[in-house]
Amino acid sequence: MARVSTARLDDTFRLLEERLATISDVYSAASVLAWDRQTYMPEGGVVGRAEQLATLARLAHEMLVSPKTGELLEHAGGREPGSDEAALLRLARREYERASRLPARLVAETSRVTALAEPAWIQARDESDWSLFAPHMERVLTLKQEEASYLDGEHPYDAMLDRYDPGSSTHRLRSMFRELKAGIVPLVRDISTKLGEDRTAPLRGCFDEAAQEAFGRDVISSFGYDWGKGRQDRAVHPFCVNFGAPGDVRITTRFDPRLLPVGLFGTCHEAGHALYEQGVDPSYSRTPLAGGVSMGVHESQSRLWENLVARSRPFWSHFYPRLRDAFPGVSGDIETFYRAVNAVRPSEIRTEADELTYDLHVLLRFELEVDLFENGLSVADLPEAWNAKMEEYLGIVPENDALGVLQDTHWAIGYFGYFPSYSVGNVLSVQLFEAAVEGRPEILPEMERGQFGTLLGWLRENVYCHGKKYEPDDLIERATGRPPETGPYLRYLESKFGELYGFVDEV
């Protein structure tokens, strides 16, 4: 009897896995279409592509929320606690619960509206004309607010956060940002009095795009990015994308011929995401366990490779001579260059911000999004509110909306609630990097030789391979021995920038 019943459970579980694999395939197909839209699709494809994406979103949603899925989930039974199967069921049930509350009409409409909003955003940014984007923003926001109304949460914005960081909340983020603000704002203020001459001169000039691409490829090849399982293309707004499996994880990059960091650190950032995805256990492919566990943890990896690695002294002690070979126009000693890539300089664009002021850009977006979801702020008033907060936190007012409220793609594609992940990622990046170095002290000397195998190995073993198996907090505690905390990050900032701007000597 017991054997029969186990066999039946196994059959049900297998049917469930098949169904989830089908749904995963449809989402992956949609990701290919989205990648294509942002890299190669001609203008004439915009309307048709919006329909295709809406259809795929609707079909995947319908399959996910169908009574058949519910039935399989109900009868797939309990699995051994701690097993992959148990985690798969937990995740599938959560997805099912969440999706079941959303009407298919809303899902398809959101997909269609965002697919049209994105090209409109590109045009609006090109022409720095908010009015071209505002009606799209209104439509997207209305749909996301409707979505929030169907979902749980103490705060209407919680439903947005939960999608990117399961377990996150407005309350929790307010507390995190309070700590970050308390640590970072005084530091920025102190440094502002000591800015002196612009340290970023070595990063400005004329940098051949092909040479930039080649150098970036060398760097991320040394990180361990596997070109047989990925590729790099150009996009207006860089991103990393995968298709439900670690065998095809692509990055995109934007190069600025006059400003080296845009392409270089952008490449390292997206490669960090990609290393994570390429490192997920391949047996999780086409299941709910595939992919990074949360956007907070994901950004911890993009920021770790971008900042803890590629903005570090050990990294440049190996790569600076190579950079000078690649760009004969670059001159000066390594210390000057190191100070350049770590120059603090309040600026308009988040993706180009230095490590220290970066979180203030995120804080600004977090507060604006909370206001939008509390209906305390209207889309019409957004540019003004943006500029006011820029002045408050960074002491500058963007010259125009392209350099201000229009700079990011997130709202166009409906990614409300995503921005805080960047700061969560910053916080976790240091906690994870310090745990890695503590466990494997050879990581730093290896970095000086341009070798990153031990670091990548530690991250694969402790973070990447697990995919979505553990909850984010649980994963961090398993990897570092402690729950997520801002302490290590703030101490790191204080130490690094204290040294760079002469505090350490003075104290």
Added chain:
Amino acid sequence: MARVSTARLDDTFRLLEERLATISDVYSAASVLAWDRQTYMPEGGVVGRAEQLATLARLAHEMLVSPKTGELLEHAGGREPGSDEAALLRLARREYERASRLPARLVAETSRVTALAEPAWIQARDESDWSLFAPHMERVLTLKQEEASYLDGEHPYDAMLDRYDPGSSTHRLRSMFRELKAGIVPLVRDISTKLGEDRTAPLRGCFDEAAQEAFGRDVISSFGYDWGKGRQDRAVHPFCVNFGAPGDVRITTRFDPRLLPVGLFGTCHEAGHALYEQGVDPSYSRTPLAGGVSMGVHESQSRLWENLVARSRPFWSHFYPRLRDAFPGVSGDIETFYRAVNAVRPSEIRTEADELTYDLHVLLRFELEVDLFENGLSVADLPEAWNAKMEEYLGIVPENDALGVLQDTHWAIGYFGYFPSYSVGNVLSVQLFEAAVEGRPEILPEMERGQFGTLLGWLRENVYCHGKKYEPDDLIERATGRPPETGPYLRYLESKFGELYGFVDEV
């Protein structure tokens, strides 16, 4: 009463249109995934992509054959004869009937097996090793034979033909090829006695790939290819693809740095397909009326632009000076160059064959495919059978299988029954071009000035805009006043090559 019932009919029709649009979107998504697989996908994506394509094929099939679709088709009623609506219903019912006979399992399996067979074919061709491809070929053929067993047809091969050329049949094609053989074989024989020195020398050398691409872009821009609604990429086996609408119609090209015609005429060929697709009435998008009516008519357009235009004297009188500017290595007078691009020279590769011997390559494939479907020929014996027919029809035996049985992608992707379309296309290309020139005699003098607007306009009006509205034979008769016939094509070949090889003077 009548009004209510009309309204109900209209509702049903609208629901049917929505359903068909959804199905079209899924097929379009699959086409994007297939385009990506053949242009940019990294090797690590092969297995995942096969699953995604299989899932999309299965979902589209399930939606098409579901009782819901049958019900809507039944109750969508009769529409005004000759209307777009009536044509849509006729096409949708035919697709439904055909698809309903095929098990979803077979459809998904065919998609998965071909997605794996295609990269295997590329490898086998690269290494000229039939044994690497043979097991895939077995699997694909078995699935297509099973498919044929579910479908109607006097001959098992008819089911394959019907997919690409509705109304075609083994019987009809045997008769067409009999006429072509009777006209072409003696002509090739006569010319073979007069081949003299190799005329193709001006086409051989070292041709910068970027310059080839730029020149090809100029040529097809002058044809009227709209770059806002398409793009050009590289692929091992060039193709044209669309996504259910004329706004995004892409071509791919393979360039040979030592042989000019590969890239140039390949570009013109695919652009011919693309001009057809870009010219379909946009209101047909996402309906069964979208796209070219049959592969025979489609190939008539690729071959028309490739041969009747780009291998003609008027074309080169405009473009030859430009070609010499683009490739300083090219020398000699225009007549020598014209004779080079029209040199008859039995050769191994179909896509590089001259106009006269081209159909013999197709005839060979047609006969082999018929044999395969009659089970008179096994996959194991195919390379030998290929070589025997090459010797019989073209007097040469390929040096290796890469230049022989492995040269085309069609079998790998399951396109049995496609090859005859190339010869149907050749036949129709002349019939249509002569009708165009008869109707608008200014076409030829315009071609001498590098202008193709009148020709494109005539083709758009008489062929392209109609999409799939009329049956292929009907479309040809509407456009040319006569049913499809081999006469004009054979007379054209005799006249062109008679003149080129001195028959006309001699007679």
